[in-house]
Amino acid sequence: MSLLVVGLSHRSAPVSVLERSALSSDAQTKLLQDTLAAEPTAEAAVLATCNRVELYADVDKFHAGVAELSTLLSQHSGVGLEELTPYLYVHYEDRAVHHLFSVACGLDSMVVGEGQILGQIKDALALGQELHTAGRLLNDLFQQALRVGKRAHSETGIDRAGQSLVTFGLEQLAGDRPVAEWAPGRRALVIGAGSMSSLAATTLARAGVSELVIANRTLERAERLAGTLGGRAVPIGAVGNELPHADLVVSCTGATGLVLTGEQVGAAVRERAAETFLLDLAMPRDIDAAVHRLEGVRLVDIETLAEAASGRTGEESTAAGPMAADVDRVRTIVSAEVSAFGAAQRAVHITPTVVALRTMAADVVSGEIARLYGRLPDLDDRQRSEIAQTVRRVVDKLLHAPTVRVKQLAGEPGGAGYADALRELFDLDPQAVAAVSRADTGDPERERA
Template sequence: MSLLVVGLSHRTAPVGVLERAALTGDAPALLLRDAAATETVAEAALVNTCNRIELYADVDKFHAGVAELSLLLSHHSGVELEELTSHLYVHYEDRAVHHIFSVACGLDSMVVGEGQILGQLRDALARAQEEHTAGRGLNDLFQQALRVGKRAHSETGIDKAGQSLVTFGLDQIARTTGDIAGMRALVVGAGSMSSLAAATLVRAGVGDLLIANRTRERAERLVTNLGVANAAVIDFAEVPKALDTVDLVISCTGAAGVVITAEDIADAAAAREGLVPLAFLDLAMPRDVDHAVHELPGALLVDLESLSEADAAAPGAGDVDAVTGIVADEVTAFGAAQRAAQIAPTVVALRAMASEVVLSELGRLNTRLPDLDERTRAEVSQTVKRVVDKLLHAPTVRVKQLAAEPGGAGYADALRELFDLDLAAVQAVSGTLGAAKAAGMKTAGAQTVSAQTVNKAVSAQTVGVQATPNGTLAGGGAR
């Protein structure tokens, strides 16, 4: 697998760009289908969160892969390629593995060490599987990333040092409002982030808790899962009126536009002027709460932009160093395992060819010496097989060891060349014939942006991706 990652996050793009690039509705599924339908991409997965949009792909051509994925991100996000390119980062092969393992451990999160990213990676893999764009390569990668993230949280204190965005945001609000225990709260939305927010509020000891969602059944399911007597559901249309009765609002919907306007809030905020402000925690991307609320007296808005500017409580340097070490070790082990797996079909094909030669020669022996007794014939057969096994043992063991090292893929090619192995037979053993991959991975009817279009656009916009010594690749202003 030649792994390529093209994406943007809170580290490379301002919130305004992330907000405009946010993929909502059917856009994530369409992007995945289009990516998997390109000639360069064999598998594709999308990590799409409030502060991260990343395409992971198994590609057969690096430059064409970067160009196609960049254009697809631009096409589906609606952000012009020229602007988007300056915020993109590109990682390839081992550096791409290092990146996803770091993401899984929370090292690349807005709040270092937060554990919610594990659920988001799990959701990304599930979506790719549902769209039939993830095969064995990306499945193994994401499953291993999840294991690495769990290992980091179990073996270090990174989970205690880090916080979720919900907890961090509530901490920022509490600096102005004081303890949120006993407050009357409203959660708008019923997705994974909203569920986390509701559970966090319950643990914090809020008073009455209201849940509103466009689909009322999902809100009712969330209340049932919370299992507390002080939680209730209100209709989505009642949210503006409910603002008069609550002290705190957390909003995280998948809406494409503003859900709570400054006009909705103005009267409720004005009534609190001089008192503890009506607090809003907006975790949606694009934003749910009108940015103009920042200017309203009697209201306090904490959103992703203000969170990115706030100073999070830094985890201990020892924990970060420990997790960094875990990631480095796991990347090395994963790379070695992948390279060893790549040569395994060649070794199997070599042994299969040797077995055929042995059987052929024993057949000739039986024809030439038909009078040999069964005991002698069996002994000759075992002797020939032992000789072949001993001759093949050292080179096959050694080639596996060499192939597991960086740059070891060439040893499989050398083995095939030396023994004149049939490449088609090797591919059949590995189960990665191009036709089979196309049948299993490509989705019919996808709205594909052609490679010719990609090349023209890239030439016009001058993406100009180049490799750096450490394997990280940058285009335009990417890092």
Template sequence: MSVLVVGLSHRSAPVAVLERTAVTGDGLAKLLNEVHDHAHVGEAAIVSTCNRVEVYAVVDKFHGGVSGISELLSLHSGIPLDDLSRYLYVHYEDRAIQHAFSVACGLDSMVVGEGQILGQIRQAFRLAQEHGTLGRELHDVLQQALRVGKRAHHETGIDKAGASLVSVGLDVAAAHLGPLDGVRALVMGAGSMSGLAVATLSRAGAREIVVANRTFERAERLAGSVPTPARAVELAEADAELAAADLVVSCIGANGLMISADRLVAQGVGSDGRRRFFLDLALPHDVDPAVRRLPGVALAGLDDLRTAQEAAEAIGPEAIEAVRRIVCDEVAVFLGAARAAAVAPTVVALRSKAADVVEAELARLTGRLPDLDDRARKEITHTVRRVVDKLLHAPTVRVKELALAPGGDTYADALRELFDLDPKAPEAVAVADMRSAATSVGEVLPGGPGGSSPQRGADLSSPPGGADGGPGESRGAEL
């Protein structure tokens, strides 16, 4: 079984496609379970943000896993598979691990270095855990990805260099409205992106912040979390607030537009001579693009923010390079440990067989020499066991060392052949190992194996290295 990633993001697909593939709530749980139920999938987790949908899976066949997951993404998005495939990327084995670690560090985010993606990986972990689709391999991959992300942020400060998408959006708003101190702001939604928007606006000196949400209690909690004068309203009662606001930040991501041009015109927006700015951080979009045609009104969505970020990239190249080195080092350590762990059951099975042979021979000796005194018997037993241990020491140590390199699992296969080990013996050891570790899945909050990966645009008809066969609201994280 090998780790596979199939997905699309702002790097591979336009916002219009990401909008159609966005999956949240019950739809996300449904897709997760369908992926897990696929014949070639043993484990599954889905990282879903405004900028990416990525399926992480443990599969027994490369082709079967890629085709099955791609078809499910096509069905859930309503985009024909031939069209969707142009935007999908695939990472397999070693490259899947490298991709997971890079994503957790923020290297693959729209705003390089942003730290919110760590929260979304945690959400993906928890959802997979709740639905029973998380096994030992993905547990370890996702948990380690979070640890690597935290290490990168702590050691390089890349999360401080990389502003959040909210900050980038508010910088664009300030370019239209002027300094944000003294503005009246309306934040629609009460998820984590909305929370970040409220906190950022408060620090910027907003005169008043209104939080509108379907669940009034959540809006009230968010409004009460900042020192700036803030209040909560029901989402259905937001029309008057739309008219009063200078700045509107929408993070709902519902099916269908939340703010139409007609709705604004009915509230006098565009006819009162005021300048207004709408920041649409949702996917699917909340704000009708037609609002741009209203006098004095400007709108920025995800496409605009991508352009703004690329034009004003402020991440130091040294920090990015330092994070890349961390990812490279961590991938090597993780894969080495995984390969060593994969060989361990064979080593245990070999030593177990040797111990059985020793005990059988000592029992036969007892039958042939019943009058042997205890002292001699103990000395013979000790000598035989020591001889066997010495004979096995070099090959077992060496096979563990060789296992750290790519293809090292072939040495375990050689041991099984040379010593005629029962093929089920190592498997039994591995299963026992997994059962003993399974309890940690429920106890350790999250923060694999080897090969290479076809990238976006690669020919997915043949596996790398011949490996086949043989959000209600904008989820508030990476965005």
């Protein structure tokens, strides 16, 4: 396994850099295709959220892989490599696994313990599968990360510590007051119909807003979401008309430009007597930052949330908060799962060699039996069958113990060399082993053991 991750997040880069590094859906697709075309890369997946961009790859050379992945992130984000490099982090092999598992559990989130990251990891895996850039390693890795994240949420109280970014943002708008206390009776406008916007709309509907309006470029998606929540759907072009009537606006689209300009918000505010609350969860931003300067408007965006979350993260890191015990339990789960995943991957690595060895042994047995039958033409069918079964049983028994043991040893730290030793001792053809790997052959030894 040569797993490599190169990325940047709210922990390593300022929001201004993250915003410029954000990848559209088309950019993610092109990035994966170009990554797979790069010489040191065999598989690739990209995890892009509102506060992180990470490129995962199976590489055959570490330094070349880091250089290639960093360059590709720069090219597709549009941020120059010299400017981007100081904010990039690199994790390799077990550290890369540990990082993704921690991310899946919400330990690396802006709001510790939030669970929405699991949906984003699932989306990253689905894109890699759709584009055929995620092979065995990344499929195994991301699927296991999802299981680890779900385990952390089911076996610990990390949910008590964690909120979704939506809930956190809404509470920041109200000065840390629970959404259910200040949202009832307000008129809400949600711009976008993706996963984050859907979560925001659901949260507001449950909190008891008096009116819920969903605006989206694809009106059909807005209608589906509004229909499930008792809201009203409008096309994105109608946002200007809805804005003066909205007490609360949540925007999270995939637009590359501003959805709400300072002029639009200013004009809407002049028609209102009450304060307007704006929550921008998009990256890059949907709402003009100039809105911060308008009277009668409160804007919370990713930058605001990052500043608010940094204080909470500090409390957690010193184990001072009430969630410290749950966080520690999740970290223990992550460490155990990383060890188990590494052992499983090392064991899988030797399977093609074991299969190739057994195939070679079967070929030798078949050849020798054929020669024996040629020298003893008077044998009847029953005798031939008994001889063949006896020889095959002898070979199976001779190979059983060493192949089971070598797979056990290969699963231990430092066990990667056992596959090479097996190939050398039995003079196995490397091309035969590679052919087994390409075919993704099942493990016959598992059935015999």
